[in-house]
Amino acid sequence: MSDIVIEGDIKAQQGIRFNIFQLNQTYLGTDSTLNIGPKGFTGEKYGGSTYWDTEAYCIPFYMATKDDKVARKLLKYRYNHLEKAIENAKKLGFSNGAALYPMVTMNGEECHNEWEITFEEIHRNGAIAFAIHNYFRYTGDYSYIPEMGLEVLIGISRFWHQRVNLSKDKNKYVMLGVTGPNEYENNVNNNWYTNYLAKWCINYTLTQLDKVKSGYPDDYHRVVGKTKLTDRECEKWKKVANKMYFPYSKEYGVFLQQDGFLDKELVRVDDLPKSERPINQKWSWDRILRSPYIKQADVLQGFYFFEEDFSTEDLERHFDFYEPFTVHESSLSPCVHSIQAAKLGRMEQAYNFYLRTSRLDLDDYNKEVEEGLHITSMAGTWMSIVEGFGGMRVVNDKLSFKPQIPNQWNAYSFKVNFRNRIIKVNVTADCTTFQLIGTKEVSIRVNGKKVELFPDELITV
Numbered sequence: 001m002s003d004i005v006i007e008g009d010i011k012a013q014q015g016i017r018f019n020i021f022q023l024n025q026t027y028l029g030t031d032s033t034l035n036i037g038p039k040g041f042t043g044e045k046y047g048g049s050t051y052w053d054t055e056a057y058c059i060p061f062y063m064a065t066k067d068d069k070v071a072r073k074l075l076k077y078r079y080n081h082l083e084k085a086i087e088n089a090k091k092l093g094f095s096n097g098a099a100l101y102p103m104v105t106m107n108g109e110e111c112h113n114e115w116e117i118t119f120e121e122i123h124r125n126g127a128i129a130f131a132i133h134n135y136f137r138y139t140g141d142y143s144y145i146p147e148m149g150l151e152v153l154i155g156i157s158r159f160w161h162q163r164v165n166l167s168k169d170k171n172k173y174v175m176l177g178v179t180g181p182n183e184y185e186n187n188v189n190n191n192w193y194t195n196y197l198a199k200w201c202i203n204y205t206l207t208q209l210d211k212v213k214s215g216y217p218d219d220y221h222r223v224v225g226k227t228k229l230t231d232r233e234c235e236k237w238k239k240v241a242n243k244m245y246f247p248y249s250k251e252y253g254v255f256l257q258q259d260g261f262l263d264k265e266l267v268r269v270d271d272l273p274k275s276e277r278p279i280n281q282k283w284s285w286d287r288i289l290r291s292p293y294i295k296q297a298d299v300l301q302g303f304y305f306f307e308e309d310f311s312t313e314d315l316e317r318h319f320d321f322y323e324p325f326t327v328h329e330s331s332l333s334p335c336v337h338s339i340q341a342a343k344l345g346r347m348e349q350a351y352n353f354y355l356r357t358s359r360l361d362l363d364d365y366n367k368e369v370e371e372g373l374h375i376t377s378m379a380g381t382w383m384s385i386v387e388g389f390g391g392m393r394v395v396n397d398k399l400s401f402k403p404q405i406p407n408q409w410n411a412y413s414f415k416v417n418f419r420n421r422i423i424k425v426n427v428t429a430d431c432t433t434f435q436l437i438g439t440k441e442v443s444i445r446v447n448g449k450k451v452e453l454f455p456d457e458l459i460t461v
Helices: 009-025 053-065 067-082 082-092 123-138 142-163 191-214 217-227 231-242 284-292 297-306 312-325 331-344 349-359 375-389
Strands: 005-007 166-167 173-174 394-396 398-403 409-420 421-428 432-437 443-445 450-454 456-458
Touching: 005 009, 005 394, 009 349, 053 123, 053 375, 053 409, 067 082, 067 331, 082 142, 123 142, 123 191, 142 191, 142 217, 142 231, 191 231, 191 297, 284 349, 297 312, 312 331, 312 421, 331 349, 331 375, 331 398, 349 375, 375 409, 375 432, 421 443, 432 443, 432 450, 450 456
Parallel strands: 398 443
Antiparallel strands: 005 409, 166 173, 394 398, 409 421, 421 432, 432 456, 443 450
């Protein structure tokens, strides 16, 4: 069910199968007290703890290749830790049930020991909220939200509301002293990705409150009674979301990664001497923090999560601005860039990013495989093919594809389980075939056009 077959490129085929094997070996989805460590069971680095990688990178693989109960277990894991997340936030001075999920955890408590991560890399809260949205969008199973997810969303929104402050100078809400996904910059003000996540989380929570209130009144009254949520508090949230500040450059026409990004010496990665790469092994930490270099997708992570909020032209402008400053020294970086390069039709670049992430451990690019494999980026490798080359999305509640194929491949195929219907997709340079394995027809969209799939009937586009 989870296999991806690639014809004509042995290195690419070996890479993805090795990755899929490791993912299937790491997590079965039978126990909601377990989760996915960045190294799985292959090494002791990170101690087997859980990171935001699960919500951002792993859930799509487990949703599409397994029964939806598997991904639901990953979401239940976070619900089970909600009280600990509230305790974590309380230790930092937050109140009224505000929840800050840990950066690194075994049991819900923060297990990381660096302040710039535990106190400042708070965007992990938003990844957990996004996973709730992503799960419903893909599986169609709304029951998780009234049963468990709404409480999580309320705790997260309370945190964002308390974490910002009103700047009189800007007449906007700002977020100071944070670290975005780019860990090569710490303690910055108004990281665009974090601010955008906060706004999105609040708006999404308010929408789900209305939806649960009208469709699941018993659950609504139970949750509101338990959390003591009031209409007045929701109005305060809405005010923050409506007046959130986002740094922007009129000169470049892009959102800035954070305040002051343009104050840096903007030397592109290609202009760095190769002798100085990787910078995390050659430079002092002080020098890295003052540089413009980006460890992994930051602004572009937001464009990946919320691509429906931005045009393709917006993506292209931001990709062209930020990718040349990205050193891809996180295993989670190439997959997001591969997906976005494919969306922009830059298949050679997308393929190179794919090959880099799929063979990261097999070829030991970072000379660190003895510490264990990069399990969570392996899920990103799967995404590079299915979401990148295959162009799979859920648009207006329907599965959608915009298939492309690298020049190095003759064909590739994969299966996805979409709402208990298994769809097999086979892509060549000339056409794409779809086969529905099941008993009930389904409507999908291919290159923007509606296509009806019927059980065991091969459809060619």
